[in-house]
Amino acid sequence: MSSLEQLKDISEQALYGLRANDQLKERILSAAEKESGGGKLISVQFSRAPRAMASLCALAAVMVLAFLGLGSLGGDRRETEVKPSTVAAGSRMAESPVSFSAAPNEADTLASELQSLGIAPGEVERISGSGIDEVRGAQACKDLLSLLSSGAEAIVGSLPQDAETLDFLLSDGRVVTVPFEENRIQLVTCWSCPAFFDALRNH
Amino acid sequence: MGFDELYERYATDVLRVAYYYLGDRSQAEDVTQDVFVRLLVNQPALEAGKEKAWLLKVTLNRCRDLWRGAWLKKVVLGHPAFELFPAPDEIGKVAENQALMEAVHGLPAEFREVVLLHYYQGFNVAEIADMLDIAEGTVSSRLSRARARLKKELKGDDSL
Numbered sequence: 001m002s003s004l005e006q007l008k009d010i011s012e013q014a015l016y017g018l019r020a021n022d023q024l025k026e027r028i029l030s031a032a033e034k035e036s037g038g039g040k041l042i043s044v045q046f047s048r049a050p051r052a053m054a055s056l057c058a059l060a061a062v063m064v065l066a067f068l069g070l071g072s073l074g075g076d077r078r079e080t081e082v083k084p085s086t087v088a089a090g091s092r093m094a095e096s097p098v099s100f101s102a103a104p105n106e107a108d109t110l111a112s113e114l115q116s117l118g119i120a121p122g123e124v125e126r127i128s129g130s131g132i133d134e135v136r137g138a139q140a141c142k143d144l145l146s147l148l149s150s151g152a153e154a155i156v157g158s159l160p161q162d163a164e165t166l167d168f169l170l171s172d173g174r175v176v177t178v179p180f181e182e183n184r185i186q187l188v189t190c191w192s193c194p195a196f197f198d199a200l201r202n203h
Numbered sequence: 204m205g206f207d208e209l210y211e212r213y214a215t216d217v218l219r220v221a222y223y224y225l226g227d228r229s230q231a232e233d234v235t236q237d238v239f240v241r242l243l244v245n246q247p248a249l250e251a252g253k254e255k256a257w258l259l260k261v262t263l264n265r266c267r268d269l270w271r272g273a274w275l276k277k278v279v280l281g282h283p284a285f286e287l288f289p290a291p292d293e294i295g296k297v298a299e300n301q302a303l304m305e306a307v308h309g310l311p312a313e314f315r316e317v318v319l320l321h322y323y324q325g326f327n328v329a330e331i332a333d334m335l336d337i338a339e340g341t342v343s344s345r346l347s348r349a350r351a352r353l354k355k356e357l358k359g360d361d362s363l
Contacts, residue, residue: 004318005322006303007303007304007323008325011219014304015223018219018222020210020235024218024236025210027236028210029243035244
């Protein structure tokens with residue numbers, strides 16, 4: 001049985017994919033700048049263009065997370081107007097997924113989410129899942145992931161907890177498991193990507 | 204130490220402790236945001252070498268506030284949008300590890316805090332007492348009682 005003395009190692013392994021990434025950092029900087037009125041954060045140096053982009057990214061992230069219906073208590077999220085009818089009930093996917101077109105750069109967001117899970121191109125050696133023939137080989141997996149990276153669209157809602165799962169075997173032996181349903185995959189955000197799932201099912 | 208360095212060094216610890224405490228990734232990110240926004244906006248005078256302690260103290264305060272929301276107590280570890288598993292030949296060990304993590308997560312909040320700070324983040328009793336504004340004896344007592352609860356929860360595991 002695992003010992004409390006091993007809790008650090010156990011937790012580091014189990015929470016490996018949970019990292020404070022650049023997206024969260026931008027969100028923090030944007031929120032802090034907003035809260036301080038824009039002129040007080042002298043220790044934070046941002047060029048004009050990245051600051052604008054950061055604000056847009058943070059706004060998009062806040063809106064996506066608010067739409068996920070995960071129960072926000074964060075300050076920014078409270079200020080985001082969300083129509084109740086567009087929020088998935090509980091953790092169920094909305095019946096008619098709604099495209100989230102406000103994201104300024106969805107490819108970057110998706111790449112960041114994949115990276116936060118450790119699913120880096122070239123690092124995945126096998127993809128398997130319910131009702132899907134196993135995909136083996138780093139190149140084959142990389143090709144599939146490129147379809148996901150280039151063709152996914154963020155959608156409103158989140159997948160139910162009893163959704164099917166996709167397993168990504170990484171080169172270091174870890175397996176990252178993420179829920180999927182039909183053509184949708186749940187990372188931090190829920191993404192729709194028919195091209196990825198078509199290729200996955202027909203490879 | 205500037206914001207960038209503090210974020211680079213400690214934000215993941217803040218995020219993971221919050222996640223461990225709350226069992227919800229979205230809430231953990233909210234907490235991480237709140238903690239670092241407070242750092243940026245208030246710019247507290249942090250004592251050198253105690254930056255992480257300050258960040259985790261604020262983190263736990265925020266987690267405690269959120270935990271008081273009754274709905275959140277229904278969220279348990281293992282419900283996030285993803286789970287991590289090692290290679291198949293380590294599945295047995297993962298089951299044990301998950302049992303320990305879930306047992307820690309299921310501890311009453313005052314026990315969970317001291318276990319996370321001591322066993323997960325490596326702070327000693329005196330440091331934890333300072334962070335939580337409680338007596339060292341209280342920390343030791345909570346750790347002892349937490350171990351007893353975990354031992355019972357994990358069916359008499361003597362290794363705890």
